[in-house]
Amino acid sequence: WEIDPGKLTVKEEIARGAFASVHKGSYIGQEVAVKIIVWDDDDSQKTKSQADAIKEAFIREVEVWYNLDHPNIAKLIGATLDTTAIRFYNDKDQIVMPTCKPCIVVEYLLGGTxxxxxxxxxxxxxxxxxxxxxxxxxxxxxxxxxxxxxxxxxxxxxxxxxxxxxxxxxxxxxxxxxxxxxxxxxxxxxxxxxxxxxxxxxxxxxxxxxxxxxxxxxxxxxxxxxxxxxxxxxxxxxxxxxxxxxxxxxxxxxxxxxxxxxxxxxxxxxxxxxxxxxxxxxxxxxxxxxxxxxxxxxxxxxxxxxxxxxxxxx
Incomplete structure (x- = not known):
């Protein structure tokens, strides 16, 4: 399920929850939605056990989702644990410094929630x-x-x-x-x-x-x-x-x-x-x-x- 982060572009934020933000993006020419796991404003405040728990939950979600194939299930394209190689753009299409956070890439659906x-x-x-x-x-x-x-x-x-x-x-x-x-x-x-x-x-x-x-x-x-x-x-x-x-x-x-x-x-x-x-x-x-x-x-x-x-x- 590992994607090539260098081929993923992340753009504007379209939704935000308690534990993740969702952005519009593209991956190898395909329009996608990118779910980026939100830890907190300062990742250094996370203990090793907390970081490990977040990583474990992230991997569990991907492993549950990745092999699902049904017309009424949103298609998971892949995921990565390291976003440092991803191109992030702000609302003015300027590249901004990425942060090292896990993200999940899903097909983008035009109709919204x-x-x-x-x-x-x-x-x-x-x-x-x-x-x-x-x-x-x-x-x-x-x-x-x-x-x-x-x-x-x-x-x-x-x-x-x-x-x-x-x-x-x-x-x-x-x-x-x-x-x-x-x-x-x-x-x-x-x-x-x-x-x-x-x-x-x-x-x-x-x-x-x-x-x-x-x-x-x-x-x-x-x-x-x-x-x-x-x-x-x-x-x-x-x-x-x-x-x-x-x-x-x-x-x-x-x-x-x-x-x-x-x-x-x-x-x-x-x-x-x-x-x-x-x-x-x-x-x-x-x-x-x-x-x-x-x-x-x-x-x-x-x-x-x-x-x-x-x-x-x-």
Missing amino acids: LKSYLKNNLGKKLALQIVIQFALDIAKGLSYLHSKNIIHRDMKTDNLLLTKDRRIKITDFGVSRHENPEEIMTGRTGTMGYMAPEVYNKRFYNRKCDVYSFGICLWEIYICSIGKPYPKLTFSQLCNSGESYEKMRPEIPKSCPETLAQVMKKCWNADPNGRPEMKEVVSMLEAINTSRNAGKNIMHHDQPQGCFCFYKSR
């Missing part, structure tokens, strides 16, 4: 066909990952990218893991709101945590929200919501077809064993997609109106 797409369409109602197509793309990508015994562990609209023809690809495998029956995962991982209750409460979890997160994403796509499944709670309140987190779910609007609402409900079942496998979700969505009456199913009559409120699951 699904979160940005939803934000740009806020207040509009996406056509049901688009909702189902988005959901199918995500479900097929996740089903593929699970068939390879890989758990994404941070499924959210920020980590879903759109192609120029509006197809979705899953990206960012920074916290992804191979599912190993001999290893028990119990640590809290992922993003609040999308995080499955068993992960939030630090209980044993498996690939079904991705299914829960998918259900939240599907709801978000349907109502054209912008990544705030719990809008009435502050981040601090969400982090300390305790047992109530396990019982809260987004409210499904009355306009939602019953068949699609059932997919959401099954995916965010409080019991992981009650959630379907992603390949089953694909089948359910395909059945809706092929039905001429997909948008004319029985609507909800047991829930109050409103897209941004929450209710306790029954």
Whole structure:
């Protein structure tokens, strides 16, 4: 997976997170996105154990991602642990001094993140066909990952990218893991709101945590929200919501077809064993997609109106 850093050009920053910045760039004539791991402003402040841990996490992400090949997974081109030979340009196209940081090179997708797409369409109602197509793309990508015994562990609209023809690809495998029956995962991982209750409460979890997160994403796509499944709670309140987190779910609007609402409900079942496998979700969505009456199913009559409120699951 090692690329030739001398053939990589890094340009403007297009996104930044807590642990990485993402830049537009080019590699051997191909337009790419470059994820550069951010340690801190002064790498000399890192202890050897901290630096080793970052390096280990970086290599783990690359090794999980590199052999994946699916139309709904962003393609990893390669990576390098040393950026000193890379040509960095600032916003005035002047070469700036590079720093020695590991970076990951991925295909560049023109459509941006699904979160940005939803934000740009806020207040509009996406056509049901688009909702189902988005959901199918995500479900097929996740089903593929699970068939390879890989758990994404941070499924959210920020980590879903759109192609120029509006197809979705899953990206960012920074916290992804191979599912190993001999290893028990119990640590809290992922993003609040999308995080499955068993992960939030630090209980044993498996690939079904991705299914829960998918259900939240599907709801978000349907109502054209912008990544705030719990809008009435502050981040601090969400982090300390305790047992109530396990019982809260987004409210499904009355306009939602019953068949699609059932997919959401099954995916965010409080019991992981009650959630379907992603390949089953694909089948359910395909059945809706092929039905001429997909948008004319029985609507909800047991829930109050409103897209941004929450209710306790029954």
